[in-house]
Amino acid sequence: MVLSLETSNWKLAQDIVPEWWQKLMTCMQCGTCSATCPTAYAMDYTPRQLWQMLRLGLEKEVLASRTFWLCTVCKSCQVRCPRGIRLTDTMVALKEYAQQRGVEVPERLVQLSETVTSRYNISGEDNATRLIWSQNLPDPPPGVAPLRETADVVYFIGCVGSFYPRTYSIPQSLVELLHRAGIDFTVMGGDEWCCGYPLYVSGNRARIADLAQHNVETIRRLKAKRVIFSCPSCFYAFTHLYPEVVDLSGLTLQHSTEFLAELVTEGAFKLGPLEQAVTYHDPCDLGRKSGVYEAPRQIIRAIPGLELREMEASRENSLCCGGGGDVEIADPTVTQGVAARRIAQVEATGAQYVASACQQCMRTLQESARKNRVRVRTLDVVELLWLSVQAAEELK
Numbered sequence: 349m350v351l352s353l354e355t356s357n358w359k360l361a362q363d364i365v366p367e368w369w370q371k372l373m374t375c376m377q378c379g380t381c382s383a384t385c386p387t388a389y390a391m392d393y394t395p396r397q398l399w400q401m402l403r404l405g406l407e408k409e410v411l412a413s414r415t416f417w418l419c420t421v422c423k424s425c426q427v428r429c430p431r432g433i434r435l436t437d438t439m440v441a442l443k444e445y446a447q448q449r450g451v452e453v454p455e456r457l458v459q460l461s462e463t464v465t466s467r468y469n470i471s472g473e474d475n476a477t478r479l480i481w482s483q484n485l486p487d488p489p490p491g492v493a494p495l496r497e498t499a500d501v502v503y504f505i506g507c508v509g510s511f512y513p514r515t516y517s518i519p520q521s522l523v524e525l526l527h528r529a530g531i532d533f534t535v536m537g538g539d540e541w542c543c544g545y546p547l548y549v550s551g552n553r554a555r556i557a558d559l560a561q562h563n564v565e566t567i568r569r570l571k572a573k574r575v576i577f578s579c580p581s582c583f584y585a586f587t588h589l590y591p592e593v594v595d596l597s598g599l600t601l602q603h604s605t606e607f608l609a610e611l612v613t614e615g616a617f618k619l620g621p622l623e624q625a626v627t628y629h630d631p632c633d634l635g636r637k638s639g640v641y642e643a644p645r646q647i648i649r650a651i652p653g654l655e656l657r658e659m660e661a662s663r664e665n666s667l668c669c670g671g672g673g674d675v676e677i678a679d680p681t682v683t684q685g686v687a688a689r690r691i692a693q694v695e696a697t698g699a700q701y702v703a704s705a706c707q708q709c710m711r712t713l714q715e716s717a718r719k720n721r722v723r724v725r726t727l728d729v730v731e732l733l734w735l736s737v738q739a740a741e742e743l744k
Contacts (some may be wrong), residue, residue, distance in 0.1 A: 358407045363436050364445045371440060374431050375399045381425035381435050386668045386686045387675065391415040393436065395425060403440075411451045412683050416442040417678045420686070421549045422632040422668035434571035443551025456677045457550050465555055468541040471511040476538040481509065481516040482523070489527035496534035498571040501526070503535050503604075504563070504586075506579030507542050508707040514714060515707040516624045521734035522604055528737060529616040537699040539566045543585040551671045556585070557593040564594045574600040576607045578730060579639075580633035580706045581672070587638065603634060605705045605729055609643040612650050612733070620739025621653035622732065629658065629690065629713065630666035630705035644705045644729045657697040667693065669704075689717035695722045704730045 362369040375396075382394035393415045394403065401410050419439040421657045426436040447453060460470060482492050491499060503526065509519045519535075525531045543561055544556035566573055577583040590596060595618045611617065626648060634640045641663050647658050663669045670676070670686025691713060694702045702717075704710050704723050713725040727735075 349354035349370040349584070357620050357641040360407050360435060362678045364402070365441045368434050368437070369727065371431070372399065373403060375403070376431065376435060378430060380428050380430065381589050383421075384424045384428050384701055385434055386422060386424065386670065386689070387418045387420060387682050390679070390682045391418050392683065395439075399433075399435075399438075405641050408491065410442070411446050411589040414678075416440075416446070417454055417457075418633070418673075418675055418682055420668050420670060420673035420675050423636045424668065427636055427664060433655055434550075435516045436549045440549060440551060441552075443549075447551050453551075454678045455580060457674055460674065460677055461547055461550055461552050461555065464542045464544070464547055464559075467624055468559070469511060469545055470542060473511055478510045479537050480511070481505075481519050481534070483627045484516075485523075489523055491526070491532075492523050494665055495537050496570070497510060499532050500572060501531055501533040501576060501607075502567050502572040503533055503643075504540060504567075504575055504577050504579075504582055505535060506544070506577065506707060507548045508711065509578060509583055510540070512707070512711060514711050515538045515728075516532045517739055518707055518710070518728045518730055521531065521728070522578055525608065525617070525730065525734055526609075533541075534570060534572075534719070535734070536566055542545070544589065545581040545585040546588055546674055547724055548585065554591070556589060559673075560585075560594045564590065564596065564599075567599065567686075573598065574602065574607075576602050577605050578604040578728070579706075580631045580638065581708065599673075601639055603638070603643070603705065605643040605647060606640060608730065609738040612647055615703055617733070617737050618740040619651055619733075619736040620741070620743055622651055622736055622739060623653040624701055625655040625657050625697070625699040626701040626703050626732065627659050627694055627697040628729075629659070629694070629702055629704040629709055631704055631709045632666070632668050634671055634705055636702065637697055641706075644703070647733055648703065649730050651732060654732070654736075657699050659697055661691045661693060669709045669716075671708040676712075682713065684716065684719065687712050688698075691716040691720055691724075701725050701727055701732070703727050703729050703732055
């Protein structure tokens, strides 16, 4: 039975989510959120149980739970809720509230927040080394070496692509494609700071402002009109979080697949054949949360010889890879469990490639394929397009 506002102890819900608490109180306990949550199996309370506890005002029990720390922020529950309740946003709000109340936060999440705000990246490396991914490019294009003082397009790479060797090939491929297409672009080097998304999903939204101000001011100094992102989390931060704290007027923001799909349509590249089957994994931040489904598929379909095989769960129904929401930092075994479920769907397609459009998804799925001995090559859509361009050049 749904509790009425008159009979339920709703003050806790009102304190935690003051903007939409009344909507939360309409939860009819159908369990759709729990059934669709990729990490519910590892939570001490399912999402459905947590909402009921909120409505009953069980603050001590709610804040002692690790349920909200295991939310990947994939929004699978939120898009399916028949009441239209902002469930994922409530999970993030719970993290914020827990810290306001002095609740113990997973130690590695505290370390991550301090690292981002002091070192300006998630790895803790010297931020001046953000161009390390470009060091083994045979001939770095202008905009990378040297950086341009002004450019039409800024490529915002993100922390994972900048500092994690398994993903270096994504920015490498993208700058090669931009150069081939004659795009006046530049990257930001050490002037690029973490977008702040890891702070948001850990319940530290207020700490994003300084990062946002710095990044946007740097982009404006470069006189750029367009910013592209190969990381969907960075793209989401700029398009959904930054407008709350910084002026983005005059800037066009696009995921790299959207920009590249336009270039492919315009005939900017000669594409060679890749005689393989590929399945595509929709990243949560790009698909469900930003509505970009078609651009990556448009690129895949444009490559000669490449057969696209959709997984059982795709587009808005895509399964999370497990790599989001800082869950890997809170409990890496949960990320591994979620990724194993997704890689099993990859294997069922019989495809030789699994492509995504997210640096973190590629990294997570690659590790899962290795651990579960699934014979599939993990690539980004950007890498697939670059392989096709290279194949065309080899045919000359």
